[in-house]
Amino acid sequence: MAKHPITDVPTSVYTLDDLAKLTDYSLLDNLNCDPDATETGDDYQPRQVFSGHYVPVKPTPIASPLYVAHSHTFFAELGFDHNLAQTHDFARLFSGDISDIPAPMRPYGWATGYALSIYGTEYIHQCPFRTGNGYGDGRAVSVLETVINGNRWEMQLKGGGPTPYCRGGDGRAVLRSSVREFLVQEHMYALGVPTSRSLCLFVSQTEQVNRPWYSEGSYSTNPDITVSNPVAISTRVAPSFLRVGQLELFARRARFNSHPEALQELEKIVLHLIEREYQNEVNHELALAEQILQLASAFRERLTTLISHWMRVGYCQGNFNSDNCAAGGYTLDYGPFGFVERFEPYFQPWTGGGQHFSFFNQGAAAKTNFDMFCKSLQPLLTSTPEALEELNQINLGFDSIMQQKMDKMWAAKLGLETFNSELFKQLIRLMAQSSVDFTIFFRELSNIPEDISELSKSFYETPNDVLNEQWLLWLQNWRSLINADEDINKISQKMQQVNPKYTWREWLVVPAYQQASVGDFALIHELQQVLTQPFELQSPEVESKYDRLKPKEFFAAGGVSQYSCSS
Ligand SMILES: Nc1ncnc2c1ncn2[C@@H]1O[C@H](COP(=O)(O)OP(=O)(O)OP(=O)(O)O)[C@@H](O)[C@H]1O
Ligand SMILES: [Mg+2]
Secondary structure, three states: OOOOOOOOOOOOEOOHHHHHHOEOOOOHHHOOEOOOOOOOOOOOOOOOOOOOOEEEEOOOOOOOEEEEEEOHHHHHHHOEOHHHHHOHHHHHHHOOOOOOOOOOOOOOEEEOEOOEEEOOEEEOOOOOOOOOOOOEOOOEEEEEEEEEOOEEEEEEEEOOOOOOOOOOOOOOEEHHHHHHHHHHHHHHHHOOOOEOEEEEEEEEEEEEEEEEEOOOOOOOOOOOEEEEEEEEEEEEEEOOOOEHHHHHHHHHHHHHOOOOOHHHHHHHHHHHHHHHHOOOOOOOOOOHHHHHHHHHHHHHHHHHHHHHHHHHHOEEEOOOOHHHOEOOOOEOOOOOEEEOOEOOOOOOOEOOOOHHHOHHHHHHHHHHHHHHHHHHHHHHHOOOHHHHHHHHHHHHOHHHHHHHHHHHHHHHHOOOOOOOHHHHHHHHHHHHHHOEEHHHHHHHHOOOOOOHHHHHHHEOOOOOHHHHHHHHHHHHHHHHHOOOOOOHHHHHHHHHHHOOOOOOOHHHHHHHHHHHOOOOOHHHHHHHHHHOOOOOOOOHHHHHHHOOOOOHHHOOOEOOOEEOOOO
């Protein structure tokens, strides 16, 4: 089969048959399937998966599915007609029913295993078998690979029912977490941050599951009640869903010589990663060792860029372990995330996460994941010691590249051509001491104010006289560093292109998923509009509702300012 059989995309895709014509499993077929898997894909009990890169598994449809939303932006990019989202066939497939899909789509999907490390420490006891062979996609089932306009996309149902990796879990995602993931992926894309994308969201009208959550008005750190929530399936899309944790699983098996083909399986998944994500950066005609070095450099480049974007927009991935770190260098797993509102350098919304995954520690967390990535490549380089040493050097170079990216990003946020370390340190100290909103502050700063009063919209409390004085000095200092030769309006415009006006404010999203649980999706659609144009000036109504400080009552509110269970 040709690798990319279809490059001409119909301008409008109306039926599932048209989508079926675009499916292409040729790369997946290069991988090893779990030899113990059933041929039917009816594989729903937790079990050990000892080898193979994926397990065929049928998603479990949600009962009585109802369309909630689809991404208008992404549909347009794919050339899909908007009417497609509400067709019977589309709703069936993306609510988990693949019993009657047209060829060449397959009547089963697939799930993959991965390893767990917590901040670089390898864990093998987290699965029911205490071997690490039962950990992986417990509720994420891929159903389709398609090549559209030369871009390969994998479509994955999150909450698509149990897989062999479910570890006794129900395989479901609740509407709350699905709404969050659905909305934020497209928000991140609009913010210019590499990310998995959202295709669509369906909710069950009858099926509910229980999850620990927070009672109304609770200020508890951890959930204080159990709530019943409708189940939902959101479909996310990416060039691949390969994670650092996946390479790590195969590298562990190679290191431990778990089975005769362990090293070969590692090599295959690494080559697969190159093919899926790094075709432009890695020359596949080179020897394996050379390809691996190019891959490591390219991933380092992408990962450091990603973190600098996260910092730019105030995003915190509260659980940035290797199993939540996409090997393609984009954001993945929008459960434990949050966006900083009142600035705190060590902001961490996910109560299970700890300070090492907090806002300003994300560079260090990424470094730990990159270290695991390099460690996972090592077994393939044992016969080429020079390459092993070069890999080590690439790994050691992480910090300096991260620093360069970070400096460049902060300079751009401040409208400066070069980063000024002293100015930056003073700013962070002042921001932390003054109780200031991260997004509003940088957006207002983009107007290049002369006086601190022009930034008042971003302050939760009026600064005292001492702080006021320091802010004045800082502003003068900053303005003196702005390029005098450049038109100030141009600098302002450039700043507005990196400093968004609209950001994710959890307290504005909570009502959207609450109302959705009683069948009203209007707020979800409104948020879709607002969050996919974060740099634009929107209507006065939108501005007064969405461009504002977090109200006092939401500080420390359970389920709003902090949350534990994200599923
Ligand atoms: N309800 C569930 N049923 C089965 N497995 C689950 C469930 N919730 C989470 N898991 C699995 O537990 C692990 C840790 O969960 P985590 O919250 O990181 O992932 P997630 O949000 O499901 O997925 P992803 O990382 O794919 O976005 C994952 O391997 C996930 O598949
Ligand atoms: Mg995860």
